[in-house]
Amino acid sequence: MRPVKYNIHPKEAKLADSLIVSEMPDGYTGEGFFATKLSDVVGLARKNSIWPMPFATSCCGIEFMATMASHYDLARFGSERVGFSPRQCDLLMVMGTIAKKMGPVLRQVYIQMAEPRWVMAVGACASTGGIFDTYSVLQGIDQIIPVDVYVPGCAPRPEAILDGVMRIQDIVQNESIRRRNTDHYKALLNSYGIE
Amino acid sequence: MTFLTIDWLFIIEKLVLIIIIILASLGIALYTTFAERKVAAILQDRPGPNRAGPFGLLQPLADGVKMFTKEEIVPTHASKWLFILGPGLAMVASLMTCAVIPWGGSVELFDRKIDLQVADINIAVLYIFAVVSLGIYGIMIGGWASNNKFSLMAVLRAASQAISYELAMGLSLIAVLMITGTLSLNEMVKQQQEGLWNIVYQPLGFLLFFICALAECNRTPFDLPEAESELNFGYHQEYSSMKLGFYLFAEYINMIMSSAVMATLYFGGYDIPFVNDANLYASIGNWAALLQVTSILIKIVIFIFVFMWIRWTIPRFRYDQLMDLGWKKMVPLALFNMLVTAFIVLLKHNGWKF
């Protein structure tokens, strides 16, 4: 018998840790009142219209199907228009093991996406390699592309994937519309060798 | 020509009408996208978008704003101007259709009798056919300019599909034209207001027309140009941002317009069923026009629902089967329908009673 039912110290995600929000310098005051308001409205709109591009390679892709299906229904978040064309999507959901052979493909897909774009690493394999600590598996996709949200689990339950989507929504909502033009963002991409 | 001969009020009136109709079409198209998602969801036992605003009603606005603020990508090897022209053409062509559709009778404002139709031209049906064919150019140009093999294949499919099904569509329509004896949509509606709806005379013709309309709008089971499991969104695969939005919009406006055309041709247009419209005008005046507009809108909504219902139920054809159906089944059936109708019309002209 288990002593307790819940772990009451799950680590809450703090926006300050995110790649997108964290390297914004303090006192970035270039935006006036109007721009801030616009930013808010755009953020709100984007938040509710995140079209995912499922880069589903293995097990987690099956759980993504479950997330899409009637029981959990990703559509509630406005995200059911799944696209397989990187141009049209906002969120790259990397689900499943990314082997070293697949790495360049994934990178290419990321580069082809239109800004603003976000990346979610779903599951242990995509995030760190999981149990596949082997010669052929990439130990985390953050080695080749910047990742915004990591979802633990192998495979994560649909609830966990939805949780990840909501974390993405948090980022999207709080991101300034000008951010993608800043030097900080360019520096971030450059650190991954992406122009 | 002097300025004095121009009826300025007429121009203002038409401009206002055009703006209203275009805005309304856009608005309806916006919410058709939402309706599609909701209908799909409800048919599939799930709630659908419900977190953006009350019941998710702000969902299309969110999509719109997002698309406007997304990066515009023109692929490196694409033909730049054609790439931009494609979605624009598709959008314009689909909006042009609404010029000839009679949305209602007429209203009397400021002592003027204003027809709720932008242009009551006497070749409205031909005009629609011409404009619809133009819409295909939007798809073709866009897909070709993308310099992507999937897009190219999609475009080839779209073009051949449009040609084959337009033929059957035209043939099935000729039967209606023979009955009504006019090419003006307004005139057709008037005839249907007085007599029975054309669907009663032309059930087979309507079925053929409906199937062709599905094909013209690239809706399942004829959505080969954008079959996502084969061609991965097909012709608009390389498009991002609002150019993509234009394509998606054009598709939904096409749907609305073909529903409106179907309603006008076969279901009495703005005719309110079981009510004598002339009497209605006499009793409540301008409000009757409003009721008529509501009537055609309801018909459109029903058609759109059926479009969606079909889309989320049945699988799509294969390319050769699609052609097979078009040329070997639809065209002969339409011809048959035309001949039978012609025969009956001929007999009627010669004094036979039915």
Next chain:
Amino acid sequence: MQTLTNRSKQVDRSPMNFLERIYLWNIFKGMFITFKHMFKKQPTIHYPEQKRTFSPVFRGLHVLNRDEEGRERCTACGLCAVACPAEAITMEAAERLPEEENLYREEKYAAKYEINMLRCIFCGLCEEACPKDAIYLSETLAPSNYSRKNFIYSKQDLLIPNPKTETTDLEKAKGK
């Protein structure tokens, strides 16, 4: 090809009859089915407002157990780390000092106990391997996070509330 067993049964591949050949009949049938579903009850779970109750053996976030007196049960034997297929558990053992008897149950204890939740595959083998009633999985879902470093759960994040001093928290953890 001769049949290998006597249990084979041909599948029904009868040719289409007339109604099936003209497309419409089965399309209407299909449309009727989908139409019926419009009035069916939706099985959707509106996460996050609504949550499913998990089974009592659900494999979520780990917890480290304490005994009735609030002492940590883990003795840093390392069996969980050995059993872990993902090699996500790291620990450092230390000898218990005499004055720490109220903190640790055994003479040896885990000075450092970390689980990398991003490596972890929630297979439950650590729970099974523990001979000291010390590590369990719980029904809490591992939450997602923005940064990889936030997935290292240290001992403090894993330990259950002390039944002596943190009784309210313990009740909460027990789900009452």
Next chain:
Amino acid sequence: MSDILHHNIKLPKGAIEKETTTLNLGPTHPATHGVMQNIIELDGERIVSAEQTIGYIHRAFEKLAERRPLFQITTLTDRLNYCSAPLNNMGWHLTCEKLLGIQTPKRVDYLRVIIMELSRITDHLICNSIVGVDSGAFTGFLYVMQYRELVYEIYEEICGARLTTNMGRIGGFERNFNDTAWKKLDKFLVEFPKAWKEFGNLFLRNRIFMDRLIGTGAISAERALNYGFTGPNLRAAGVDYDVRVHTPYSSYQDFNFTIPVGTTGDNYDRFLVRDQEVWQSISIIQQAYQKVQEFKGAEAEVYHADAPEYYLPEKELVYTRMESLIWHFKIVMGETEIPKGEVYNSIEGANGELGFYLISDGGRTPYRLHFRRPCFIYYQAYSELTKGGMLSDAIMTMSSLNLIAGELDA
């Protein structure tokens, strides 16, 4: 004509003479659900030739298995064919039991049969509904997915996870099925047949769907055997080879079921065979359920074999008794006696004969473990299956073969 073009326009060399288009399907193409690349030569819409590249999620299972003790390999098998993870788990356990010489009690066998058939259902259900999705009808997929969710809830009651279950242990199950699990199974057995019938109504006799599948991707029985087809794909070609009948394991001989076979081996046959196999599985589950309920008294509580060297002792005993504690340590550390030898064991996986070739040198881990992965073997036939067909047929063939990337790439 080509000469004129050559003078004016710069085209890649040989582009005109070739007269075919090279189309690159994958690795991220939606129809490859998972990851493989098909380089297809198209003449118009007809496929002239196809070549495949795989290995995009090669994860080195076999190397990994050489470093993991037997019980940890269960977690690897989960990720082989993730649509039917418990089936793989049990296949692995049966292999280990064969090596270690463990006899499982009847009740364990029947419980295993229930779980294995449930996972066969989930696999066939996904495959068939994905055929529907790829043909453009998305809705049927969502209807049956609701019932997969019910199966997952049953798994969750038994092992605590949904997809990658790590269910069962060498010698049996980690715990007995609880009442909730049985209740959920009852519910599933009542509701699922209706839904599956409805799914059949939606697709089976729909002419558009039939036209898409009939005659496409066909393979003869001889070719299928030569290509090493097994499972539903082989049976669709007309060969009634089923490991459950040929080499019964886990007491499959006690059950009464038929083997659905097709005639032409085309996509429609594959679809029908899977459809019928689901009905057979339902019947097997019902029989097994009945048999499980016939156990009375102490027998009704049995959920693992009596093999103290390999099956972990009760937790209570570990805390209190020294002997159990020692066994516990030995098993977890992998220091129990594992016989030397080599064993090949196969089960009827959802996609065909799933074989485990295990060579043990008596050490803690297998010396070599090779998985016979049905997907990997039959996917080679893909170019032959698609040649001469249309692009859309190739998509349907791909999904009706049921390609599971995890199994394909190991």
Next chain:
Amino acid sequence: MMALNNEIVKQKLVEKFGEQLTNWEEPYNFLTFVAPKDLNLKVLQFLYDDETLKFRFLTDLCAVHYPDRKGEEVAVVYHLHNLENNIRVRFKVYTDAEKTEVYTATALYEAANWMERETYDFFGVNFIGHPNLKRILNVDEMDYFPLRKQYPLEDQTRVDKDDEMFGRGGSIL
């Protein structure tokens, strides 16, 4: 028709090949033997063609690396199946790790194509006559054969694991 069993299969094979086939075993009732590597195709052909044996289904083909057996480090293992009589046979050929040359079975079994490519990919077994012998699962640039025992399993780039803990230079194990 007489039921086929391991005895008959063995007898037939011995009749045909005599002393060349060695190490007859039956672990878990699975007939196993070793053939010289030059003979593998002949044995396969015989098993395939013989009217009573009819082993026409190639269940599996893989390799095993035994670094300790000098001169015959890599064993290629064939699993064959006679579906009609439901009997299986396994045979191995041993080859040198430096000069791994084994005849391909692709002419007999289409199924062998990818299995041999996989074996080549993992163990570097050079199948003579194979139509398309190149790496299948790993990247083409890979310059070693990863499943040979001397190569490490782990990816060396990961940073989130403490090697000390998991038997890689540490104290446990």
